[in-house]
Amino acid sequence: xxxxxxxxxxxxxxxxxxxxxxxxxxxxxPFVYDPRAFDRGAPGFGQEPEDITAVAFCFSPIRTALEExxxxxxxxxxxxxxxxxxxxGSYHHCPLLTPRRxxxxxxxxxxxx
Numbered sequence: 001x002x003x004x005x006x007x008x009x010x011x012x013x014x015x016x017x018x019x020x021x022x023x024x025x026x027x028x029x030p031f032v033y034d035p036r037a038f039d040r041g042a043p044g045f046g047q048e049p050e051d052i053t054a055v056a057f058c059f060s061p062i063r064t065a066l067e068e069x070x071x072x073x074x075x076x077x078x079x080x081x082x083x084x085x086x087x088x089g090s091y092h093h094c095p096l097l098t099p100r101r102x103x104x105x106x107x108x109x110x111x112x113x
Contacts, residue, residue: 028060028063028097028098029059029063029064029098030057030058030059030060030064030068030069030072030098031057031058031059031098032055032056032057032076033056033057033058033093033094033101034056035093049080051080052076052077052080052082052106053082053105053106053107054087054103054104054105054106055073055076055077055084055103055104055106056093056101056102056103056104057069057072057073057101057102057104058093058094058095058098058099058100058101059094059098059100059102060097060098060099060100061099061100066086066089066102069102070084070086070102070104073086073102073104073106076106077104077106077107080106081108081109082106082107082108082109083106083107083108083109084104084105084106085104085105085107086102086103086104087103087104087105088102088103089101089102089103090103
């Protein structure tokens with residue numbers, strides 16, 4: 001076997017291994033973004049909140065439409081008797097595979113403020 005063939009096989013193996021690692025290194029499904037979730041010193045750590053006024057999701061706009069995330073926000077806010085209203089988004093808070101953050105205010109039904 002020649003050196004060129006060895007390099008070619010090694011390149012293919014490295015590419016395949018890289019793809020497998022990328023596929024398994026992180027979930028790409030949308031998830032609730034709460035930076036306090038892992039802060040053991042935060043009040044109520046590890047407990048479900050009694051009420052929320054906002055919820056944020058990290059997601060990949062390549063895999064998930066904002067409308068799908070909005071439906072998830074509506075479901076989360078409804079758990080507290082509230083409705084979701086989109087208030088903005090950014091690309092500076094979430095992991096690489098789910099780079100977009102969408103923030104929703106959770107408001108009482110009929111609240112126009």
